Amino acid sequence: MPDDMTIPVGDGFDQMARDAVYRAMFTRRDVRSYFTSEAVDDEALARLLLAAHHAPSVGFMQPWNFIVIRGTARREQVRDLFLAAREQELPAIEEERRALYRKLKLEGICESALNICITCDRRRSQGSPLGRWHNPEMDLYSTVCAVQNFWLAARAEGVGVGWVSIIEARALKDLLSIPEHVTPVAYLCVGRVSEFAPKPDLETHGWGRRLPLPELIMSETFCGQGEVPLKSTIARLKVATCEKSGKPLI
Amino acid sequence: MPDDMTIPVGDGFDQMARDAVYRAMFTRRDVRSYFTSEAVDDEALARLLLAAHHAPSVGFMQPWNFIVIRGTARREQVRDLFLAAREQELPAIEEERRALYRKLKLEGICESALNICITCDRRRSQGSPLGRWHNPEMDLYSTVCAVQNFWLAARAEGVGVGWVSIIEARALKDLLSIPEHVTPVAYLCVGRVSEFAPKPDLETHGWGRRLPLPELIMSETFCGQGEVPLKSTIARLKVATCEKSGKPLI
Numbered sequence A, B: 001m002p003d004d005m006t007i008p009v010g011d012g013f014d015q016m017a018r019d020a021v022y023r024a025m026f027t028r029r030d031v032r033s034y035f036t037s038e039a040v041d042d043e044a045l046a047r048l049l050l051a052a053h054h055a056p057s058v059g060f061m062q063p064w065n066f067i068v069i070r071g072t073a074r075r076e077q078v079r080d081l082f083l084a085a086r087e088q089e090l091p092a093i094e095e096e097r098r099a100l101y102r103k104l105k106l107e108g109i110c111e112s113a114l115n116i117c118i119t120c121d122r123r124r125s126q127g128s129p130l131g132r133w134h135n136p137e138m139d140l141y142s143t144v145c146a147v148q149n150f151w152l153a154a155r156a157e158g159v160g161v162g163w164v165s166i167i168e169a170r171a172l173k174d175l176l177s178i179p180e181h182v183t184p185v186a187y188l189c190v191g192r193v194s195e196f197a198p199k200p201d202l203e204t205h206g207w208g209r210r211l212p213l214p215e216l217i218m219s220e221t222f223c224g225q226g227e228v229p230l231k232s233t234i235a236r237l238k239v240a241t242c243e244k245s246g247k248p249l250i
Helices: A015-027 A042-053 A072-092 A095-103 A138-157 A169-175 A228-236 B015-027 B042-053 B072-092 B095-103 B138-157 B169-175 B228-236
Strands: A064-069 A114-121 A159-164 A182-192 A217-219 B064-069 B114-121 B159-164 B182-192 B217-219
Touching: A015 A138, A015 B015, A015 B042, A015 B138, A042 A064, A042 A138, A042 B015, A042 B228, A064 A072, A064 A138, A072 A095, A072 A169, A114 A138, A138 A159, A138 A182, A138 B015, A138 B138, A169 A182, A217 A228, A228 B042, B015 B138, B042 B064, B042 B138, B064 B072, B064 B138, B072 B095, B072 B169, B114 B138, B138 B159, B138 B182, B169 B182, B217 B228
Parallel strands: A064 B217, A217 B064
Antiparallel strands: A064 A114, A114 A182, A159 A182, B064 B114, B114 B182, B159 B182
């Protein structure tokens, strides 16, 4: 997209405001390194939690809870769960990638300022499960929307967030006394960081590459060809990879 | 929060940029009404899809596809699926709420400019399912993050998005020729709108209310008391309910 392109103003978001939203998205990172020893003050953390709490939720059920974990001993126990889970996962990884897998930094549980476990109470809308009769997993999806709001708000605050998915849910539930009907959706490492990497770590280390978006777009049905003008438009857009360029992001 | 509160600058987001991010979150709505007949141009749609494509994904697998549905006949078929699903869901709703449920506007499938079905290819990282050995649903969660990015970007562009969850997944897969190993995660109505409602529709119609966030925060474990200063800070913050106030949102 040419740098001089202007986006028409709609409902009060001027171009600077829109760029800010895109910037949070395009420069958000799943942070595992770069955590500093600086605290995350309650003012900032409160804003992040409010952002999460304003996620969409099916039937307005707001199924989330937020467990704030600061204690060192408990975090070491969670890190041990991660280490055990990583060893269990290793055989599932293609053999030629195992050496790389072992080298990857996949969590910052103890190095970050605090951890947050975002959970989903599967029973909160019991009685009137609007939108969940056919798709009971919609409450989990709502909770993920809260996670993503938290993550993007954190990026705008200069706070790094890393989602640890290599962990055994049953063991985590026991450790955090999470009741049976509550599902831990995301275990997050949260802290001030010295920098945000210009690219995802897994891209930098050669684990994967960003897929070409036009190839992921279908028209009318899953195998449908079409949407040629849309795909051409996407191919023209340039997403800035450097957050410090100060230029429009797309 | 007092209007004169300033947020310390971190990693390049000044207060205006941060406010823009929060504004997208706090004024985002699940839109079912207010769709206008105006088209969503390919430039805007391309930006929304790029935003979605820059969501986090477990193992950088990027499991999503985007089916763009514009055809009237197919959309009428999807709307029929919704109508059938709504009748099936009705008995699951508490009896005293059924009249309200019937009155609620729960989709804008045909009135919106276009529909997008965001799907998750469960096999895309086959061979090296980093982060999915213990939690195989992580790819679905990644796809939900893409949905939320799309939604927030749309808000910043003045585009309304409504997530239709009252639909039978099996029937939707058949209608859109979605292969067995691909899960439809979100069926979205997308279009320009005349306005964004100041509150969620379900709140306005008395279906539910916004829960008090401090009550959803736990300390160290699920039932853990504590985090009193954080909860007090949250209670002090005021989220603007009117998007047109022009004042800081929190």
